[in-house]
Amino acid sequence: MVDLIDLVQTLTTPHPLDRYLELVRPTLTARQMRAEITHVRRSTPGSVTLTLRPTRHWRGHIAGQYVQIGVVIDGVRHTRCYSPVNPEGRRDRHIQLTIKAHRGGLVSQYLHHHAVPGMVVDLTPAGGTFALPELRPERILLVSGGSGITPVLSMLQTLAAEGYPGELVFLHYAKSPVLVPHRAELDAIAQAHKSFRIELRYPGRRATDAHGPAGLRVCGELSGGGYFDYDELERVAPWFADAQTFVCGPRPLMDAARKIFEAEQLADRLHTEEFTLSPAPVDLGEAHGTVNFSGSGVSAANTGATLLEQAEAAGLDPEYGCRMGICFSCTAVRRTGCTRNLRTGETDSDPDQPIQLCVNAPVGDVEIDI
Incomplete structure (x- = not known):
């Protein structure tokens, strides 16, 4: 079956097979997991609770883990991390998410105001290590x-x-x-x-x-x-x-x-x-050097912001998810230069190393392969 899907995928190039299947039905996919919103409840001020019915790819979650939800807003796909609130091992395989509409939160505000039954969202497998031990303590x-x-x-x-x-x-x-x-x-x-x-x-x-x-x-x-x-x-x-x-x-x-x-x-x-980024203090007045996005042939003066923010300011559209160092969606290779991890304050200058764009800022001249 996998070989057949690979063959069809080749024949449908340049678009993946799922892009054609979604024209028939948004939840009809060969590889990409999605979920349909079946129920929406807004019983708590400023929050929305969604019940999702995932496609066949869903393998469940362990209590404490998170998933990534992807929605298209103004033509751009955005993803964020949310933790299911329902117990693990739910027999009907549904997922329940309670999402707080944070001030300035693009995806959380969108779902709070616009989520309706029948809406289809992207979904990733559950991840994260925040979980109860298999052998329950006393x-x-x-x-x-x-x-x-x-x-x-x-x-x-x-x-x-x-x-x-x-x-x-x-x-x-x-x-x-x-x-x-x-x-x-x-x-x-x-x-x-x-x-x-x-x-x-x-x-x-x-x-x-x-x-x-x-x-x-x-x-x-x-x-x-x-x-x-x-x-x-x-x-x-x-x-x-x-x-x-x-x-x-x-x-x-x-x-x-x-x-x-x-x-x-x-x-x-x-x-x-924790689902918030607590950056180490950075003196933006000391920002200097140039950030070279070698994969795109674009360069920009270092502003001291994260590499993800600087890439977006330069007109690039790198992939990202949580924007807080959890999901690793925005990982790219730092070819040369030094970067600072904004969570720990530590610097690293080893060449050809994968780093997370959302929690790293350049220190002087940096070449990043995006």
Whole structure:
């Protein structure tokens, strides 16, 4: 079958076979995976929950992993990474994504405003190493903040579906109760699993501001509570030193967790995932040299921005996905010169090395093969 597809692919050059098949039906593909949106729910302000029916290529996900979704906006295909919120091993093979419409987020805003049942999107296989161990530990602590709830919620739902017998705490931080997605699922899990504790925190809100259904007496909901720190950790999970902890959320939450676990010499028990780029400080006033995009014959003065941004400013259209160093879609070969990794601040000048355009900036003259 593969040989036949290769033959047809050759005969349809210069366009791949899937470009012709999509004219018949958008989800009819030979190799490229796609998904049809079957349900759209906008029950949480500023977010949209999509249920996707993938093509036959889908092999499922492990709770905590992410997928890339591709949409065409104004004639240009854009891809972004999102984590499924449903438990792994879903029998109907559908995927559920809850997407926060971030300010300035091109794809998230587009899906929030325009996603409808019947829309077809590109889809990649699930990836990422943020996942529960196959041998479940006796105690698990799940911590999330804001839109970081999605991979952690998938873990919680997977453990609930498995009938996990161990001790578990789920701690989530949000700006207000109405911004917590999937509240019905959280309340149901808390009611059904007596060894699970679900704790919701709304830092900065008055204690009288909490509202919600009767299930809030099951979920430890606290307005006016503090941010994540050692005292909070001791309150909700005094056994955390014996547990495996999984954290996903904004930078302050991640930094606080790392600081605590490193101080307690428990760094090996902390597992984190973040979907925001936290660049190392760069003095744009020191930017100098020329960036030579040798594959296109284009050169431009170094502005200090990422190589992806500088390539786009020069009129090029390199492939990219997450724009934050997760998906590796924008990898290209640095032929010569020195670049700085904006996540770590480290520089590298070894010739002919593949680098990620979205998280690397040139230091002086650089030749990149795009």
